[in-house]
Amino acid sequence: MNTPTERDHIGIFGKMNSGKSSLMNLLTQQETSIVDATPGTTADTRVAVQEIHGLGPVKLYDTAGLDEASVLGGKKRKKVLDRLDESDLALLLIDPGGKSFRPEEEIVRRVRERGTALLTVYNLFRPSDRGRIPAVEAAVPELKFFPRISLRADDPAERSALLGFILEHFRSPRRPVPLLPPVRRDGYYILVIPMDAETPAGRFLRPQAMVEEHITRNWGYPVSFRLDLSRGRSREASEREGEKARFLALAEGLPRRPELIVTDSQALDLLAGWCPNDIPLTTFSIVMINYQSRGRLGLFARGAKVLKTLRAGDRVLIAEACNHSRIGEDIGTVQLPRLFGERFPGVRIEHSFGREFADPGELRNYRLVIHCGGCMISPQLMLARVRELEALGVPATNYGLALAWFRGKEVLEKVLAPWGVREEGDD
Numbered sequence: 001m002n003t004p005t006e007r008d009h010i011g012i013f014g015k016m017n018s019g020k021s022s023l024m025n026l027l028t029q030q031e032t033s034i035v036d037a038t039p040g041t042t043a044d045t046r047v048a049v050q051e052i053h054g055l056g057p058v059k060l061y062d063t064a065g066l067d068e069a070s071v072l073g074g075k076k077r078k079k080v081l082d083r084l085d086e087s088d089l090a091l092l093l094i095d096p097g098g099k100s101f102r103p104e105e106e107i108v109r110r111v112r113e114r115g116t117a118l119l120t121v122y123n124l125f126r127p128s129d130r131g132r133i134p135a136v137e138a139a140v141p142e143l144k145f146f147p148r149i150s151l152r153a154d155d156p157a158e159r160s161a162l163l164g165f166i167l168e169h170f171r172s173p174r175r176p177v178p179l180l181p182p183v184r185r186d187g188y189y190i191l192v193i194p195m196d197a198e199t200p201a202g203r204f205l206r207p208q209a210m211v212e213e214h215i216t217r218n219w220g221y222p223v224s225f226r227l228d229l230s231r232g233r234s235r236e237a238s239e240r241e242g243e244k245a246r247f248l249a250l251a252e253g254l255p256r257r258p259e260l261i262v263t264d265s266q267a268l269d270l271l272a273g274w275c276p277n278d279i280p281l282t283t284f285s286i287v288m289i290n291y292q293s294r295g296r297l298g299l300f301a302r303g304a305k306v307l308k309t310l311r312a313g314d315r316v317l318i319a320e321a322c323n324h325s326r327i328g329e330d331i332g333t334v335q336l337p338r339l340f341g342e343r344f345p346g347v348r349i350e351h352s353f354g355r356e357f358a359d360p361g362e363l364r365n366y367r368l369v370i371h372c373g374g375c376m377i378s379p380q381l382m383l384a385r386v387r388e389l390e391a392l393g394v395p396a397t398n399y400g401l402a403l404a405w406f407r408g409k410e411v412l413e414k415v416l417a418p419w420g421v422r423e424e425g426d427d
């Protein structure tokens with residue numbers, strides 16, 4: 001359930017007389033804002049707090065035109081831009097019949113910097129306006145990264161198309177998807193957490209802490225298993241078997257069959273072999289990419305299929321959203337590059353760290369992007385990355401999914417199964 005503070009903030013932006021107030025009224029089905037042919041009618045932001053069927057509770061902002069004389073320089077301009085920063089979704093209303101598109105360009109640049117969701121609405125004042133849209137997109141090339149719709153803002157019959165468009169493309173950052181598949185009350189969940197001397201003391205990593213909290217909150221029992229990776233991978237059979245037996249003693253010895261095992265992705269080489277067939281398995285980075293991308297795990301699963309098509313000379317970007325100091329068997333800098341070296345000699349591996357990410361000009365040159373769980377960036381920023389990749393047609397997968405793929409089709413299927421996502425049509 002949403003509390004009042006969890007309303008989505010939807011702002012309507014654009015030039016004077018582009019039809020912003022008409023669009024506001026179309027959404028609210030009321031005369032919320034004054035619509036008039038006089039440019040600059042909406043001199044200050046009009047706010048409407050409302051429950052909109054389909055969208056839920058929202059706060060709508062109808063703003064002044066960014067090209068309005070008193071907005072251009074002064075405090076009003078800052079107020080419009082502040083509203084833009086407060087918006088979870090910006091609706092950019094464009095009259096394709098206009099000449100300069102500088103205000104639109106400014107809005108697009110700002111939302112891209114902040115990772116705000118943006119949807120473009122072309123307001124077709126004249127029948128000829130549809131044919132002018134390509135010229136607008138030539139003037140503001142970055143518009144192609146965002147979904148668009150064309151309609152008449154003053155026509156009540158367009159409301160359902162507008163609502164359908166918003167619902168299809170907008171995932172609210174305020175209504176997160178559940179962190180895990182439904183947690184069973186009194187069910188056991190094993191969290192496989194390797195630690196070494198360099199693992200920070202005093203706390204779990206963010207994905208581990210989030211999963212533990214989520215299970216507990218939902219009346220399940222999280223059970224942590226500290227895995228000794230070096231024993232598990234030891235050349236000595238007795239050490240390897242000993243570590244496996246220690247794990248199985250836990251997995252098989254609980255009062256009830258575990259509902260799910262969530263492992264650190266870097267231990268997938270071991271867990272893929274050890275996990276009993278009837279116990280579901282996934283990884284922390286898969287949990288996180290699904291959560292941070294607001295449920296787009298299917299997109300990252302499809303991206304994994306590109307792995308088998310890689311050729312020498314292809315470029316692959318490994319994107320890691322944190323800048324922590326890298327240790328031992330780090331996935332992004334050690335494990336994945338080693339697996340690529342063995343399987344795909346000649347494929348060029350490149351990295352981006354933290355908030356840095358390739359710009360569109362660079363991004364389009366990659367055959368595949370492999371993203372970590374992304375827990376250190378906001379869902380808005382993760383979604384902005386996903387939108388950019390989709391717009392460029394660059395496939396993306398994830399650390400856990402890629403590591404699973406290298407272990408074989410069955411392992412990939414196993415780590416996706418708890419999410420109801422299938423590794424479709426591999427051959």
Ligand SMILES: Nc1nc2c(ncn2[C@@H]2O[C@H](COP(=O)(O)OP(=O)(O)OP(=O)(O)O)[C@@H](O)[C@H]2O)c(=O)[nH]1
Binds near residue numbers: 037
């Ligand atoms: N023909 C036509 N007229 C429209 C359409 N949308 C809006 N208008 C008209 O355009 C004028 C401006 O509309 P508003 O909704 O007030 O535009 P605005 O962007 O809020 O304008 P400001 O508040 O002055 O910045 C009004 O006369 C509307 O009736 C449309 O789709 N077709």
Ligand code: SF4
Binds near residue numbers: 205320374
């Ligand atoms: S940002 Fe990525 S690499 Fe860093 S802890 Fe989160 S999931 Fe792991």
Ligand SMILES: [Mg+2]
Binds near residue numbers: 020042062063
């Ligand atoms: Mg107005």
